[in-house]
Amino acid sequence: MKSFILLGLKLKKVGTINLKQDAIEVSEALRLFDVGAYLGYIIGWIDRDDSINLPIDEPPDGYLTIVGNWLEEHPEKSHGHSSDCVFWALEEAFGLKK
Numbered sequence: 001m002k003s004f005i006l007l008g009l010k011l012k013k014v015g016t017i018n019l020k021q022d023a024i025e026v027s028e029a030l031r032l033f034d035v036g037a038y039l040g041y042i043i044g045w046i047d048r049d050d051s052i053n054l055p056i057d058e059p060p061d062g063y064l065t066i067v068g069n070w071l072e073e074h075p076e077k078s079h080g081h082s083s084d085c086v087f088w089a090l091e092e093a094f095g096l097k098k
Contacts, residue, residue, distance in 0.1 A: 042067055045086045052090045053097045066093045 042063050046054060070089030071078045078085060 039064060041082065042086055045083060046090075049087070049090075051096055052087070053094045054090065055094065063090070066090065 039060060043060055046052075046063065067086055067089045070092060071085060074088070077088065080088075
């Protein structure tokens with residue numbers, strides 16, 4: 001899974017992570033703090049948003065994968081504000097509430 005960390009107001013790719021049921025394997029370039037910051041930012045954003053049609057049963061690492069993949073697929077937009085990037089990724093994946 002692609003992983004990004006917050007640097008100021010930007011998300012920056014720093015390595016890869018593999019989330020498993022009972023363990024997190026972390027590459028040399030990525031510290032556990034970075035994973036927590038990345039996850040915390042996205043989950044915090046999700047908690048305050050009410051415009052995206054988010055599934056109730058999506059595991060937290062699923063959102064990390066969605067946002068990470070979106071950033072990889074849209075490098076031209078990855079320099080935008082972090083909250084915009086999260087919104088665009090989740091909107092593309094799940095759509096807006098009607």
